[in-house]
Amino acid sequence: MKKKNPMKAHIMSAVMIASSFIFAFSAHAAPSISGVSGTVGNGLTITVSGTDFGDSGPNVILFDNFSRGTDGQTITLPAPVGNWSGVSGNAPIYEAEDGGNIAGRLVDGDVSRQLQINFDPVQEIFLSYRIRIPEGYHFPNTSQPGTFAPDSAWKMAWIMDGSSGYRGDDDICLPTWGNGTYFSLIGNDSGIKKDGVANPLQVGRPGTENHWFSFSDWNRFSVHMKAGNPDPILDKGLIFAQGLSEEFGQKTIIATDRTLFDGDDNVNDNAISQWTRLNFSGWHRSGGVNAVYDHMTRGLYDDIYLATGSNSQARIEIGDASVYSDSTKLTIITPDNWSGTSIMATVREGGFSEGEQGYLFVVDSNNNPSVGYPITFSSTSESDAATPVVP
Numbered sequence: 001m002k003k004k005n006p007m008k009a010h011i012m013s014a015v016m017i018a019s020s021f022i023f024a025f026s027a028h029a030a031p032s033i034s035g036v037s038g039t040v041g042n043g044l045t046i047t048v049s050g051t052d053f054g055d056s057g058p059n060v061i062l063f064d065n066f067s068r069g070t071d072g073q074t075i076t077l078p079a080p081v082g083n084w085s086g087v088s089g090n091a092p093i094y095e096a097e098d099g100g101n102i103a104g105r106l107v108d109g110d111v112s113r114q115l116q117i118n119f120d121p122v123q124e125i126f127l128s129y130r131i132r133i134p135e136g137y138h139f140p141n142t143s144q145p146g147t148f149a150p151d152s153a154w155k156m157a158w159i160m161d162g163s164s165g166y167r168g169d170d171d172i173c174l175p176t177w178g179n180g181t182y183f184s185l186i187g188n189d190s191g192i193k194k195d196g197v198a199n200p201l202q203v204g205r206p207g208t209e210n211h212w213f214s215f216s217d218w219n220r221f222s223v224h225m226k227a228g229n230p231d232p233i234l235d236k237g238l239i240f241a242q243g244l245s246e247e248f249g250q251k252t253i254i255a256t257d258r259t260l261f262d263g264d265d266n267v268n269d270n271a272i273s274q275w276t277r278l279n280f281s282g283w284h285r286s287g288g289v290n291a292v293y294d295h296m297t298r299g300l301y302d303d304i305y306l307a308t309g310s311n312s313q314a315r316i317e318i319g320d321a322s323v324y325s326d327s328t329k330l331t332i333i334t335p336d337n338w339s340g341t342s343i344m345a346t347v348r349e350g351g352f353s354e355g356e357q358g359y360l361f362v363v364d365s366n367n368n369p370s371v372g373y374p375i376t377f378s379s380t381s382e383s384d385a386a387t388p389v390v391p
Helices: 006-018 291-296
Strands: 032-037 045-051 059-064 086-089 093-096 102-108 111-122 124-132 154-160 172-177 183-186 219-226 238-245 249-255 275-284 298-308 315-319 330-338 342-346 357-363 373-376
Touching: 032 357, 032 373, 045 357, 059 111, 059 330, 102 275, 111 298, 124 154, 124 275, 172 219, 183 238, 275 298, 298 330
Parallel strands: none
Antiparallel strands: 032 045, 045 342, 059 298, 086 111, 093 102, 102 111, 102 298, 111 275, 124 219, 124 298, 154 172, 154 275, 172 183, 219 238, 238 249, 315 330, 315 357, 330 342, 357 373
16 A cells, blocks of 8 residues: 655645644643553553653543454444443444454445444543445445545534534534535534634545545544633634545644634524534435445444543554654554553554554643654453463
8 A cells, every 4th residue: 555655744734834724732841651561462451651641631431443243243332441322223233354353334325323422511522433445335425436425425423412413503523525525524503613604624635635535444533622712602722633544644634723613503503512422423325316326335433432521632542653643554542540650551453463563652632742652562462361371
């Protein structure tokens, strides 16, 4: 697969700054890692030592890598971290890939297989997940593999307020293929506004430098949203969006020029600015101009991670390069205990394999990443560690 050109990453950063997108990193010292103890194996616990991690870590309310499932069976609501709240449409199912990875099939022809999670009201979240279209299958509402739809076709994840928030109550798609041209952050309730006017944030356009979505392998999308303070309707918030694939590399957009909430502006809205629900997949089109091909539509999801509230952007990741921004593959691992100098965390292998080398990063709540600390994924995993050794 085509690897990322580091020079293009620098060009991309310059383009974003020139386009009024700015990096909003803190002037505080970036985290620094001095050591990692424990076995870096899938599902095992490690301890990361260092400085400037931040006194508190994220409130991770969900992580699901679907590893507990069996191909073709219904996805269970309990996850490795947290629980799904419910489903909509047909039951979501586990799907086994070649190589043994288990993912969640949440887009399936003309059938909705939606997972939903409810949570306490917040105005700040960090979300990350992997997504792919299996070989031979289609992006929704297309007539052949490897092509994008000519119209609104896929809301990959959808955050909102309440079970019917998709009608227009503080809803934002994370992201949506909404106009047949590019991925964007926007919803039916146009809370993302620039200078008081609805303005979707473009987060990936095929044929341009910020394109990241690959049809040949897994992609990862991450987003941090923090409402403006003290007035989330009038004060500009912060949006961090990152698309990633080994084919196209890492593409990051940070916007500080938009509001995230708009008050009670439609019959489905109210004056309370908050998010309380997230749906996977949000929606996909069937029965459109390419309805005859609907049976070939499929979308797999994996490594869904959701943190809410303050410090939600703080995280631990493992990448394939020693510099965070050069990584074309990243996996989030889940923290169990967090202090300014020590973090206990559970390893999540993601797209890495046993024996593969990587670099561990601590990212603070202001999105400052550490220098990568070299690690190697062990062949020992959670299931191996739980098996008694017979003398």
